[in-house]
Amino acid sequence: LLPTVKSTHRLLAVFVVTLLLNCAGEDPRFSTPATTFRTYRSALAAGDAETSWSCLSTGYRRLEYGEDPGLWTAHLKRDGRDESRQIRRLEISQETLINERVAFVQFDPSTVEAGHAPFFYFLHETDGWKITTHLDSLFRLELEGAIGRGEFHLPILRR
Numbered sequence: 075l076l077p078t079v080k081s082t083h084r085l086l087a088v089f090v091v092t093l094l095l096n097c098a099g100e101d102p103r104f105s106t107p108a109t110t111f112r113t114y115r116s117a118l119a120a121g122d123a124e125t126s127w128s129c130l131s132t133g134y135r136r137l138e139y140g141e142d143p144g145l146w147t148a149h150l151k152r153d154g155r156d157e158s159r160q161i162r163r164l165e166i167s168q169e170t171l172i173n174e175r176v177a178f179v180q181f182d183p184s185t186v187e188a189g190h191a192p193f194f195y196f197l198h199e200t201d202g203w204k205i206t207t208h209l210d211s212l213f214r215l216e217l218e219g220a221i222g223r224g225e226f227h228l229p230i231l232r233r
Contacts, residue, residue, distance in 0.1 A: 104129070104202025107177045108169045111194060114205060118158040123147040131197045133210035160187055172226045174198060175216045 103113040103125075110129055117125035127135070127146050139145040150157070167182040177196040186192045197206045197213045206213045220226045 101201045104204065106169065107171070107179050107194070107196040107203045108166055110196065110203045110205060111164075111166065111179055115158075115161050115164075118150075118154060118161055121150070121154060123150050126150070129205050131199060131204035131206035131210060131213070133197065133212050134204070134206045137207060137209060160190065163187065172217070172220045176213060176220060177203065 102109070104110045114126055114129040116122075117129065123143070123146060127143050130138075130146075132141075135141050135143075135146075139149070163185045164181045165185045166179045168180040169177070170180070171177045175198050177198075179194050179196070181192050181194075183192060195206050195208055195210075195213055196203045197210065197216065198204075208214065217226070221228065
């Protein structure tokens with residue numbers, strides 16, 4: 075049996091609506107961890123506190139700034155130039171999506187300043203990938219789950 079034109083249009087409409095609903099809320103600035111990092115770097119260079127704040131996960135904002143964007147803005151006024159300089163130097167050598175919820179980017183060691191971590195951690199939130207910290211309880215929970223399901227293996231460090 076061949077579908078009628080009317081039923082084909084209905085199926086197409088359902089498909090388009092489903093596709094839109096699945097993509098709704100996803101901001102292209104946060105479509106991948108690397109894209110989020112580049113958005114963050116550009117916002118810091120421009121002194122754009124609002125956009126740089128939007129690059130941070132909810133858990134990171136809560137842990138570091140008590141969910142107060144004013145504290146973030148004050149931090150940028152005080153230390154933004156140094157932070158921007160450090161972030162501008164970083165070049166991504168690897169982007170690793172552990173699963174649909176957690177990821178990290180690793181920076182080329184030659185671009186990382188002494189005493190700074192060579193990684194940024196990411197958590198996928200409603201509007202995309204957000205920068206977080208390993209101290210974020212949701213990130214830790216998601217990472218532990220990924221390890222438990224065999225989606226990620228911690229490297230074995232040798233001396």
